[in-house]
Amino acid sequence: MARLSIEHLRKVYGEFTAVDDCSIDIAEGEFLVLLGPSGCGKTTTLRMVAGFIQPTAGKITIGERDVTNLPPWKRNCGLVFQSYALFPHMTVAENVAFGLEMRKVAPADRAARVAEALRLVQLTGFDERYPRQLSGGQQQRVALARALAMEPDVLLLDEPLSNLDAKLRLEVRVQIRDLQRKLGLTTIMVTHDQEEALTMADRLVVMEKGKVRQIGTQRELYEKPADRFVAGFIGRSAFLDGAMAQAGHFRSGGGLDIRCNAPASGPATLALRPERLAIGAEAESCANRFPARVEHVSYLGALLDIDVRLTEQDRILLQLPNRQGAAEPKPGDMITIGWAEDAGLVYPREP
């Protein structure tokens, strides 16, 4: 297994910059997830690591090997595709043996390694089946076994769960994660599914418009988002536009004076996580306390989503646990909401 390092990677298509100065270091055995909206450059980055796209600039190193200019077949990257991409004219065993055959592993050793790979994905006994005779989840596990059998330096997963239905997705997700841990495989996965990313990753890379916005653990991304985009993309945030009038005081568009831990600056956006907001009696001890009018209540089972209006310009989303029997706010009610001084995160205003 090897450490993978991506340095100042760029990919430009004519006028369009798909990936812009992307640098990521991945530790041995780490599970890294590239996360972002579609078109953010995460797949392009993965395909550059796999060798299918030649970068415009930058360097990719696997272990001590500079692979930037190597073709895909010399990189030793195990790849799993969204579409499974099994060889339809080969049996499961032949599919899994393909990588070994290409590496000139002796036929006698091949059989043992194919059996071991199939055992890892719990498909022992499926050797002679053809891919079309398997379910989607089984096909993806064969694809995983095929990538694992050749003992890759890094494992690259390109939206591996997106074609599976919800129940299978959970199952295969756990299986991939367990295997990755057990084998200590350095892994990069691309996904647009936040929940998938949060449950599987050791660290996440949030990308947008070809740029790396933030690299960090789930907790770092949620509690200390680097910018407004990350604050809105990972979990939910309520945003208030305004300006940092003076150090520690944010003035909202509707004229509210909000205390927060930030120096004075120009136009700014204040981000609040819904669970940091308190209402009614719980808001009494908060540094920031405002009367608010309930606009809309959505019942989500365990949670209630409540849209409230502080002033004409300032609207906030609250999330309250659904406590049985407790009084529920109704549209039109006036309530008091509050939050601590350190709950508000301030970012420069983005257009």
Added chain:
Amino acid sequence: MLVVPATIFVAIGLIGPIAILFRYSLNQFIPGQFMVDGLTIENYVKFFTDAFYLNVLWRTVRVAVVCTIVCLIMGFPLAYVLARTESRFKNLLIMLVVLPLFVGNAVRAAGWMTAFGSKGALNASLMGLGVIDQPLEIMFTETAVIIGIIAVNLPFMVLTLQSVIEGINRNVEEAAFSLGAGPAAMFRRVLWPLAMPGILAGTILTFILAMNAYATPVLLGGPKFQTMGPLVYGQFAQQNNWPFGGAISFILMTATLLLTIAANLIVQRRYR
């Protein structure tokens, strides 16, 4: 219900004439009396005992096989590029491949005649450039016929292959690369076997077309270069020997079918 009209049309338009032709081929031909009803295999015996006719059959098969192989070798890369290109000119490129089919066979062969002739465009250019002193003898040779037939058949091969290659998931090729297969190994183990239905359909199509070619061998091969198609026509239209013409037709049809089936079986045994 909807297949009934087509079925009737095929039955009347195809099987009817073939049956009549087969019946004719068993008749006797007596010069002066045109066709005499009979039940004889003498027309078939005549074909298979005369070195001239066997030679024509052999030449036809040889030309058809060469044309088919060259079409496959030239058509595959072109079909692959057409299938995989993401260019917005893709439809235009496909039109360019189809374009030659807009011009009739005979017209195209006539065009080749002016190009290949001893004072034609090709020889004039080569001699003008000083590459050759004497004009190349291309007209009225097997080479001319082969070039002509390839030009006619290549679009059929390309279109057939292209549609099949388009159905092969690009990721499957990439998976092979990532598993350590170089381009040659990927082609041999993945692309070729997966494209096999298209390769079969394309080769069968071009082979049948080449076996039955008429205008191209007549115009580019000249009177001395006989293949089966013109031979059949000659027996019917010039010699008025319908029984022998019918027999040759049947031999041509059977040879085409047998070779096609044989190729099919060999391929299917190797590639399931």
